[in-house]
Amino acid sequence: MAMPLESPISFTNVGKIRWWQRGIFASQTGYVLLALAVLLVIMHFASPYFFSQGNMQNVAKNFSFIAIATLGITFVIITGGIDLSVGSMMCFSAMITSMVMTELSAPGSPLVHMAADGKTVLANVPGLILLISILAGLGVALIAGLVNGFCIAVLGLSPFVTTLGMLSIVRGLGYVVSNGRGSFPGGPDADYFYALTSGDVLGVPSPFIYLMILALAMAVVLHHTSFGRHVFALGGNEKAAELTGIPVVRVKIEVYVICALAAGLQGIIVSGWLGSAPANMATSYELNVIAAAVIGGANLAGGIGGPLGAIVGCVLLEVIRNGLVLAQVSSYWQQTLVGVIIILAVLVDRVRSRMT
Amino acid sequence: MTKADATPVLELTGIGKEFGAIRALHDVDLQVWPGEVVGLMGDNGAGKSTLVKIIAGNFRPTHGEMRFAGSEVHFNRPVDARAVGIEVVYQDLALADNLTAAANVFLGRELKRRFGPIALLDHKAMASRALELFGELRSETRPDDLVRQMSGGQRQAVAIARTRLSNARLVMMDEPTAAISVRQVEQVLGLIHRLKEQGVAVMLISHRMPDVFAVCDRVVVMRRGEKRADKSIHQTSPEEVTALITGAKEAA
Numbered sequence: 092m093a094m095p096l097e098s099p100i101s102f103t104n105v106g107k108i109r110w111w112q113r114g115i116f117a118s119q120t121g122y123v124l125l126a127l128a129v130l131l132v133i134m135h136f137a138s139p140y141f142f143s144q145g146n147m148q149n150v151a152k153n154f155s156f157i158a159i160a161t162l163g164i165t166f167v168i169i170t171g172g173i174d175l176s177v178g179s180m181m182c183f184s185a186m187i188t189s190m191v192m193t194e195l196s197a198p199g200s201p202l203v204h205m206a207a208d209g210k211t212v213l214a215n216v217p218g219l220i221l222l223i224s225i226l227a228g229l230g231v232a233l234i235a236g237l238v239n240g241f242c243i244a245v246l247g248l249s250p251f252v253t254t255l256g257m258l259s260i261v262r263g264l265g266y267v268v269s270n271g272r273g274s275f276p277g278g279p280d281a282d283y284f285y286a287l288t289s290g291d292v293l294g295v296p297s298p299f300i301y302l303m304i305l306a307l308a309m310a311v312v313l314h315h316t317s318f319g320r321h322v323f324a325l326g327g328n329e330k331a332a333e334l335t336g337i338p339v340v341r342v343k344i345e346v347y348v349i350c351a352l353a354a355g356l357q358g359i360i361v362s363g364w365l366g367s368a369p370a371n372m373a374t375s376y377e378l379n380v381i382a383a384a385v386i387g388g389a390n391l392a393g394g395i396g397g398p399l400g401a402i403v404g405c406v407l408l409e410v411i412r413n414g415l416v417l418a419q420v421s422s423y424w425q426q427t428l429v430g431v432i433i434i435l436a437v438l439v440d441r442v443r444s445r446m447t
Numbered sequence: 448m449t450k451a452d453a454t455p456v457l458e459l460t461g462i463g464k465e466f467g468a469i470r471a472l473h474d475v476d477l478q479v480w481p482g483e484v485v486g487l488m489g490d491n492g493a494g495k496s497t498l499v500k501i502i503a504g505n506f507r508p509t510h511g512e513m514r515f516a517g518s519e520v521h522f523n524r525p526v527d528a529r530a531v532g533i534e535v536v537y538q539d540l541a542l543a544d545n546l547t548a549a550a551n552v553f554l555g556r557e558l559k560r561r562f563g564p565i566a567l568l569d570h571k572a573m574a575s576r577a578l579e580l581f582g583e584l585r586s587e588t589r590p591d592d593l594v595r596q597m598s599g600g601q602r603q604a605v606a607i608a609r610t611r612l613s614n615a616r617l618v619m620m621d622e623p624t625a626a627i628s629v630r631q632v633e634q635v636l637g638l639i640h641r642l643k644e645q646g647v648a649v650m651l652i653s654h655r656m657p658d659v660f661a662v663c664d665r666v667v668v669m670r671r672g673e674k675r676a677d678k679s680i681h682q683t684s685p686e687e688v689t690a691l692i693t694g695a696k697e698a699a
Contacts, residue, residue, distance in 0.1 A: 316565075334525065
């Protein structure tokens with residue numbers, strides 16, 4: 092019912108929050124972005140090679156290799172959950188994709204025929220094998236995500252334990268299906284596969300392009316759809332979300348599915364760059380992915396996070412790695428430094444929120 | 448303050464609830480009329496919360512009948528109660544403090560604009576409607592501020608504005624004045640008056656005698672799962688209500 096306002100509200104007691112105290116300026120993402128900018132300037136003076144085109148392409152490609160999975164896990168982290176099965180999922184999806192591709196490309200498969208020379212295998216429909224195998228890879232990720240989501244949202248198991256179990260299950264399945272040998276994308280569509288995963292468009296690496304598209308889509312979903320709003324509400328106050336009639340179970344299952352799909356896609360892309368999907372691929376990547384998300388400002392307690400933060404976190408990690416290499420520092424220092432940065436980033440945010 | 452000509456917005460007849468061998472509620476009759484503020488009082492364990500949860504659809508009653516605006520209703524979930532026009536303002540307010548005031552008001556029923564197959568949030572419409580609601584409640588609350596940065600009174604306003612969104616006909620408030628400052632208590636009681644002015648029935652569950660006597664038209668006292676008193680506020684006194692709550696006086 093629209094009641095006429097006798098008088099518009101006047102804000103006599105309630106001050107307006109200043110622009111620098113709200114939005115990105117008051118977020119950890121903002122501070123880390125600033126730190127990243129400073130770091131880039133330092134790198135520029137420290138090494139003449141840093142801003143060379145080749146190195147920039149390298150950096151862009153390398154951080155894209157964990158950034159898509161980081162986008163996915165950011166959804167989960169915003170709801171206050173965690174997904175430890177990301178690394179295993181990357182490996183398993185990549186493995187299934189290349190195994191299905193090889194299988195469908197074997198002589199005798201209905202999708203291929205032999206060329207006139209009797210040795211070369213040709214695809215009946217170019218690209219179809221590639222499509223089916225990528226869908227197969229994403230399909231197993233979908234199933235794992237559904238199982239995670241079901242256990243957490245419906246059965247009420249803790250996200251940490253459920254996904255720790257899934258980490259082991261999926262890694263184990265990877266060894267089972269491959270017998271520990273790893274697999275290679277093969278057949279007539281393998282060239283398309285490599286072009287899509289490790290090629291570039293006008294000098295821009297294709298993983299980076301996928302990342303940008305997905306990050307934009309994620310920004311729209313998080314801030315301009317009711318699903319995104321519900322994801323934030325779930326992380327802010329789960330009980331409130333439930334009482335206001337948000338379909339909590341469905342939203343939870345959806346975020347774990349999104350996370351698993353992102354990890355699967357990431358794994359498939361990485362395997363294109365590696366040229367194979369070894370059974371120990373992406374081992375312990377879940378830690379890099381979670382570290383990147385947390386550095387970028389996603390709050391493990393839930394309620395805060397976004398695509399910009401996820402990307403900034405990944406870029407920061409990669410720039411540090413790259414910088415240490417260019418500065419000829421032993422690469423063993425990298426992990427130590429990453430740990431320090433995780434703690435610093437969270438610490439700075441804590442100090443800031445104490446001050447206001 | 449019964450009105451013979453109107454139908455009560457809520458009418459409970461012989462409501463009872465058992466949890467196993469424990470009888471939490473027994474044979475409660477209660478009527479609430481439009482635009483009336485009813486105080487529901489009782490000590491801990493008297494059955495207030497059970498009664499509220501039955502009306503809000505959290506529990507199903509074991510016995511008895513519930514009529515809303517004249518027709519019989521059965522709620523399986525809180526959403527069912529909300530669908531007919533019963534809103535609850537919970538003690539902890541059920542707000543997501545990482546979201547803005549407007550986002551909280553519209554949580555679970557966001558306004559959207561369709562762009563072909565995609566429906567995107569209509570931020571502008573939600574903010575202006577929320578501002579309107581805060582205006583009605585005379586609360587100085589900005590729709591775009593985060594709930595985390597708000598005072599207790601503003602939070603109450605957000606929680607109450609949420610009930611105004613759906614044109615609720617009965618609003619139940621669980622201890623709205625329990626944990627806030629004196630000035631904010633005044634604001635909340637003011638908010639209850641606004642609801643009353645607009646013809647909304649309010650059930651105020653409270654331990655605080657002064658608040659109940661300040662805003663309520665009628666007070667209902669529960670003890671040991673039974674309704675012990677149901678009196679107009681002018682025909683009783685804080686002393687009598689206290690006696691009824693503690694059991695010094697059996698019934699009135």
